[in-house]
Amino acid sequence: MSTHTKTRCVEVALGERSYDIQIGQQLLTDASLLQALIPAKQVMVVTNETIAPLYLESLVEALGGKQVATCVLPDGEQAKRLDSMLPVFDELLVNGFDRDCYLVALGGGVIGDLAGFVAATYQRGVAFVQIPTTLLAMVDSSVGGKTGVNHPRGKNMIGAFHQPRAVIIDLDLLSSLPEREFQAGMAEVIKYALLGDVAFLEWLEAHLPEVLARETAALSYIIERSCRNKAAIVQADEKEAGQRALLNLGHSFGHAIEGATGYGPWLHGEAIAAGMCMALRMSASLGWISTEERNRGIALIERTGLPTEPPATITPDTFLEFMQRDKKNRGGQQRLVLLQGLGNAVVSSDYPESALLETLQEYSNG
Amino acid sequence: MSTHTKTRCVEVALGERSYDIQIGQQLLTDASLLQALIPAKQVMVVTNETIAPLYLESLVEALGGKQVATCVLPDGEQAKRLDSMLPVFDELLVNGFDRDCYLVALGGGVIGDLAGFVAATYQRGVAFVQIPTTLLAMVDSSVGGKTGVNHPRGKNMIGAFHQPRAVIIDLDLLSSLPEREFQAGMAEVIKYALLGDVAFLEWLEAHLPEVLARETAALSYIIERSCRNKAAIVQADEKEAGQRALLNLGHSFGHAIEGATGYGPWLHGEAIAAGMCMALRMSASLGWISTEERNRGIALIERTGLPTEPPATITPDTFLEFMQRDKKNRGGQQRLVLLQGLGNAVVSSDYPESALLETLQEYSNG
Numbered sequence: 001m002s003t004h005t006k007t008r009c010v011e012v013a014l015g016e017r018s019y020d021i022q023i024g025q026q027l028l029t030d031a032s033l034l035q036a037l038i039p040a041k042q043v044m045v046v047t048n049e050t051i052a053p054l055y056l057e058s059l060v061e062a063l064g065g066k067q068v069a070t071c072v073l074p075d076g077e078q079a080k081r082l083d084s085m086l087p088v089f090d091e092l093l094v095n096g097f098d099r100d101c102y103l104v105a106l107g108g109g110v111i112g113d114l115a116g117f118v119a120a121t122y123q124r125g126v127a128f129v130q131i132p133t134t135l136l137a138m139v140d141s142s143v144g145g146k147t148g149v150n151h152p153r154g155k156n157m158i159g160a161f162h163q164p165r166a167v168i169i170d171l172d173l174l175s176s177l178p179e180r181e182f183q184a185g186m187a188e189v190i191k192y193a194l195l196g197d198v199a200f201l202e203w204l205e206a207h208l209p210e211v212l213a214r215e216t217a218a219l220s221y222i223i224e225r226s227c228r229n230k231a232a233i234v235q236a237d238e239k240e241a242g243q244r245a246l247l248n249l250g251h252s253f254g255h256a257i258e259g260a261t262g263y264g265p266w267l268h269g270e271a272i273a274a275g276m277c278m279a280l281r282m283s284a285s286l287g288w289i290s291t292e293e294r295n296r297g298i299a300l301i302e303r304t305g306l307p308t309e310p311p312a313t314i315t316p317d318t319f320l321e322f323m324q325r326d327k328k329n330r331g332g333q334q335r336l337v338l339l340q341g342l343g344n345a346v347v348s349s350d351y352p353e354s355a356l357l358e359t360l361q362e363y364s365n366g
Numbered sequence: 367m368s369t370h371t372k373t374r375c376v377e378v379a380l381g382e383r384s385y386d387i388q389i390g391q392q393l394l395t396d397a398s399l400l401q402a403l404i405p406a407k408q409v410m411v412v413t414n415e416t417i418a419p420l421y422l423e424s425l426v427e428a429l430g431g432k433q434v435a436t437c438v439l440p441d442g443e444q445a446k447r448l449d450s451m452l453p454v455f456d457e458l459l460v461n462g463f464d465r466d467c468y469l470v471a472l473g474g475g476v477i478g479d480l481a482g483f484v485a486a487t488y489q490r491g492v493a494f495v496q497i498p499t500t501l502l503a504m505v506d507s508s509v510g511g512k513t514g515v516n517h518p519r520g521k522n523m524i525g526a527f528h529q530p531r532a533v534i535i536d537l538d539l540l541s542s543l544p545e546r547e548f549q550a551g552m553a554e555v556i557k558y559a560l561l562g563d564v565a566f567l568e569w570l571e572a573h574l575p576e577v578l579a580r581e582t583a584a585l586s587y588i589i590e591r592s593c594r595n596k597a598a599i600v601q602a603d604e605k606e607a608g609q610r611a612l613l614n615l616g617h618s619f620g621h622a623i624e625g626a627t628g629y630g631p632w633l634h635g636e637a638i639a640a641g642m643c644m645a646l647r648m649s650a651s652l653g654w655i656s657t658e659e660r661n662r663g664i665a666l667i668e669r670t671g672l673p674t675e676p677p678a679t680i681t682p683d684t685f686l687e688f689m690q691r692d693k694k695n696r697g698g699q700q701r702l703v704l705l706q707g708l709g710n711a712v713v714s715s716d717y718p719e720s721a722l723l724e725t726l727q728e729y730s731n732g
Contacts, residue, residue, distance in 0.1 A: 082448060093519040096690065121487075124514060124525045125605075148490060153459040159490045160526060239491075324462065 116147030135185025184269025501551025550635025
């Protein structure tokens with residue numbers, strides 16, 4: 001943290017909805033950067049109870065001169081509900097915020113998704129800026145414009161595509177991130193390597209200790225590389241008509257783990273880590289990757305301190321029930337993101353049903 | 367109703383979001399038309415308790431061969447709330463509806479706005495078709511892609527722009543519309559004439575008796591002409607960056623009437639009728655239209671059986687409080703749709719504040 005890294009910029013090129021991801025240090029208190037990226041008179045900062053005491057005051061101070069309102073929500077996935085949006089709408093209306101206002105999401109994936117969905121729907125759409133505070137939000141959820149909330153019957157079932165105007169990634173914020181959440185964020189970093197960037201996989205295998213020690217240069221590198229990978233996919237398929245679904249490697253299995261355990265005991269990244277291991281195993285049993293490739297992927301996940309198996313209490317039937325609600329499904333067939341080689345993910349429903357069942361049974365004690 | 371009018375088609379040209387408005391008779395039971403316009407395996411029909419017993423069975427029958435689910439909501443503006451969307455999301459998820467499903471809004475403005483907003487946000491956006499059952503929905507709310515719900519602090523404060531894939535206007539459905547609601551719909555028809563189509567104003571002055579007698583040819587004509595007027599404005603400004611705000615003639619005043627009376631005693635169209643009379647009066651007092659023009663506009667509204675004044679119990683302060691929440695406002699100044707001649711509306715904040723206050727005081731007994 002002693003060496004000050006240069007601020008890096010990744011463009012997400014989406015025509016008139018293009019924006020930049022700024023990656024650097026001390027950005028949260030950089031008043032001139034914030035004034036440039038949040039050119040509004042009225043700014044609503046949405047954050048949660050954990051983040052507010054750490055960073056809210058500094059941010060509000062750096063936004064000096066604007067009409068700033070704040071909304072502090074409970075922490076955790078449970079807050080990502082339709083009715084959690086109501087206090088934010090209330091606050092916007094009580095303060096007379098008009099269509100030219102900006103929302104700022106200061107938090108992890110839950111705050112980003114929820115504040116983004118409020119921005120997508122307040123007065124039929126206002127601008128918003130993401131200031132992610134977790135590794136997972138920095139490399140994944142803050143980029144790409146997916147916003148939304150959960151429904152008791154499925155994650156992210158209610159939402160909108162609404163791109164932010166900017167993403168501000170202040171590496172210094174990671175110093176307060178608990179170890180378990182840092183590891184969970186690493187699941188999404190490893191995801192980019194597995195699904196389409198084998199050179200990044202090699203880099204991670206070689207440099208994992210520096211990453212886990214949170215050395216600034218290593219963090220800056222993995223975040224920039226992850227964002228570039230994500231930006232390339234989002235640019236090619238903004239609304240998930242096709243290849244964007246590749247970003248869901250491990251997610252069909254992972255969402256089922258989160259759902260079957262009641263959203264809470266497993267962090268999203270942990271569930272995705274186990275889900276990626278399941279995808280690796282199934283890909284290997286289909287003969288699409290070698291046993292060595294499978295083991296190599298699982299080993300990196302294990303070295304990161306992430307789970308490599310789902311809870312044995314989840315039966316194949318429960319898995320299938322949750323997986324069938326997946327948004328990738330069309331016309332009832334189960335589409336999965338699988339690997340045809342490390343760094344080469346595909347979306348496919350072209351596999352024998354038995355291969356999926358065998359994979360699910362392998363983990364179950366039922 | 368005895369003569370069968372030819373089906374007419376109005377295109378709303380919005381690039382890849384273009385769609386047609388079909389206007390004719392017996393369209394609700396035209397299975398081949400419905401199959402062509404709703405090319406989905408899974409169809410959810412959203413309607414209300416008043417409409418369901420009249421038309422739901424016929425529609426479901428005409429959709430034969432598809433997986434059809436239905437959701438029947440309470441009737442009335444009170445149902446247009448965020449939490450009214452929950453049973454629709456539940457029904458979609460219980461039935462395993464995927465991203466290729468279609469929602470069909472069978473009802474008036476409330477059902478269209480709410481079902482459209484569900485379609486905008488279910489799995490981040492699915493297709494929907496409008497089958498309006500009220501005159502107001504046929505000429506106004508079903509066309510143009512504005513969807514949303516009310517917040518206790520303001521109408522339509524939460525929503526999205528989401529264009530339908532088709533609008534199916536079956537003139538026969540108007541036979542069941544109560545007189546008061548028919549008149550309320552006429553407020554929006556007269557709005558198009560006043561704001562930009564003086565030839566239509568002349569036609570309405572000459573043919574109002576046939577319209578009020580609900581002669582099919584007259585209905586077909588006013589609906590087509592209203593839709594063409596609306597389509598032209600929406601095409602020029604889909605997301606209300608500028609001229610689309612002209613469609614809100616009478617609405618700043620009207621929304622305040624609805625809000626101050628607690629959403630219910632006044633129908634939307636009635637409030638808009640009184641609001642247009644207020645805009646006519648204010649425009650005349652500014653010298654932007656003549657006294658004759660003002661009287662001509664008010665006379666047509668009066669002949670239609672619509673109110674020409676707000677309730678005297680609403681004080682100027684209450685009006686201003688509600689008007690300041692209007693979505694057209696930017697940076698605190700009150701933008702109003704006013705007339706600079708019949709058929710020539712403008713969005714303006716370029717008037718002396720005293721002119722607005724005088725207009726409000728004129729009606730108040732406070």
